[in-house]
Amino acid sequence: MFRYLQRTLRGNHAPCSIFSNEVSASLNQRPAVNSNVLTSQSDRSYHEGTGDTICPSMVRGIDHIRDPRLNKGLAFTFEERQLLGIHGLIPPRFKTQEEQLELCLTSLEMYKADLDKYIYLVGLQDRNEKLFYRLLSENIEKTMPIVYTPTVGLACQKFGPVADVRATVVTDGERILGLGDLGASGMGIPVGKLALYTALAGIKPHQCLPVTLDVGTNNQSLLLDPLYMGLRHKRRTGAEYDEFIDEFMEAIVARYGQNTLIQFEDFGNHNAFRFLAKYRNQYCTFNDDIQGTASVAVSGLLTSQKVTGKRLSDHKILFLGAGLASTYPEPKDKRAFVESKMYDFHYDSSAMPEVYEWPQLPGLRGASAAGGAFKPEILQEMAKLNKRPIIFALSNPTSKAECTAQQAYDNTENSK
Numbered sequence: 001m002f003r004y005l006q007r008t009l010r011g012n013h014a015p016c017s018i019f020s021n022e023v024s025a026s027l028n029q030r031p032a033v034n035s036n037v038l039t040s041q042s043d044r045s046y047h048e049g050t051g052d053t054i055c056p057s058m059v060r061g062i063d064h065i066r067d068p069r070l071n072k073g074l075a076f077t078f079e080e081r082q083l084l085g086i087h088g089l090i091p092p093r094f095k096t097q098e099e100q101l102e103l104c105l106t107s108l109e110m111y112k113a114d115l116d117k118y119i120y121l122v123g124l125q126d127r128n129e130k131l132f133y134r135l136l137s138e139n140i141e142k143t144m145p146i147v148y149t150p151t152v153g154l155a156c157q158k159f160g161p162v163a164d165v166r167a168t169v170v171t172d173g174e175r176i177l178g179l180g181d182l183g184a185s186g187m188g189i190p191v192g193k194l195a196l197y198t199a200l201a202g203i204k205p206h207q208c209l210p211v212t213l214d215v216g217t218n219n220q221s222l223l224l225d226p227l228y229m230g231l232r233h234k235r236r237t238g239a240e241y242d243e244f245i246d247e248f249m250e251a252i253v254a255r256y257g258q259n260t261l262i263q264f265e266d267f268g269n270h271n272a273f274r275f276l277a278k279y280r281n282q283y284c285t286f287n288d289d290i291q292g293t294a295s296v297a298v299s300g301l302l303t304s305q306k307v308t309g310k311r312l313s314d315h316k317i318l319f320l321g322a323g324l325a326s327t328y329p330e331p332k333d334k335r336a337f338v339e340s341k342m343y344d345f346h347y348d349s350s351a352m353p354e355v356y357e358w359p360q361l362p363g364l365r366g367a368s369a370a371g372g373a374f375k376p377e378i379l380q381e382m383a384k385l386n387k388r389p390i391i392f393a394l395s396n397p398t399s400k401a402e403c404t405a406q407q408a409y410d411n412t413e414n415s416k
Helices: 020-026 041-043 078-084 097-110 116-129 129-136 138-149 153-158 183-201 220-224 238-256 267-278 288-307 327-341 349-356 377-384 405-412
Strands: 002-005 017-019 168-170 208-212 261-264 283-288 317-320 343-347 363-366 388-391
Touching: 002 377, 017 208, 078 208, 097 116, 116 138, 116 153, 129 138, 138 153, 168 183, 183 208, 183 283, 238 267, 261 267, 261 288, 267 283, 283 288, 288 388, 377 405, 388 405
Parallel strands: 168 208, 168 261, 261 283, 317 343, 317 363, 363 388
Antiparallel strands: 002 017
16 A cells, blocks of 8 residues: 655755655654765665655645646546546546557657757657657667757757747837837837737747848937946938948848748837838738738628618718828728728817817727827717717827727727
């Protein structure tokens, strides 16, 4: 009969282990050991553990799968899966270790290059240690040249920067959200956007590359800030700047391949339009502020038909702002507008108080970075004119938004 020995609450804390009753009794009768010298082989058998022994009773759930020393893959029996709390966390099929071993050998043979076989075996070691060492011990002649010399030498040479980048988000920091020129401090934008790539699209983190191209800044407060990390000079422009961007695009493709996605993020208006026109037919690229916003806007307008119960041809939409998010989306939006016979109007924020008084204006679309431009009286007037007004406040961050969602709900009586 086996039992778990719990850690003692006094003295030295020995690691948890599993012993039979007979072994436990013999341990209590062990002879004294010189703390300085191990004098015999019998002394070594009583040497204290070093803390790397695992107590399975202290581990439950998915940790049994994550820890390669405990994981058995599909070899966990039904009773073990129930007891350990992993039932449902692995496929319902049961396989013995012998069956798993046969499958691993088949998978290993599918790789032609020794380096690929090495990578497969290292991955197996990271998942299931028991299976890895059994595969090695039963296939010495086949696996030793892979896990050790000569293949291990090649692996050491090849290890280095990850070359499997699928998507990169790049900015020059000139127009960060609605905050303006932040220079090198805009690095948080590519990092944050790629976090969404992983969370929402499932792209692996190591396949995402955030990039900030530091060409200087025209933000005087940053140039005078002793803590600013970027280059302390005015922005480079003209041919020098364009050549730098060309070099970056060529380097990405040369390093990671022609199919690598290159997303332009928060470039200045004057550069964003140029680069989109210049690169869109040469590289796998798009501009989020231009094309991404347009796609979201059209999607929102199409969806609004379900809410209002009206066709797009029955709508008049006012666009507030003349930046990227309002001016460039127009071609995409215009196609939808023309096909639906829909009217759209563009206005500067200064004209806003007059425009909202127009009759039969069911929609407002703001991308002006003019925080609070959709004032309560404007929203209230929209609610009087329309049972379900369409209000898109697209500027960000929140401090630059024309209104918040809650303000729209409160002032149009549509919070419910």
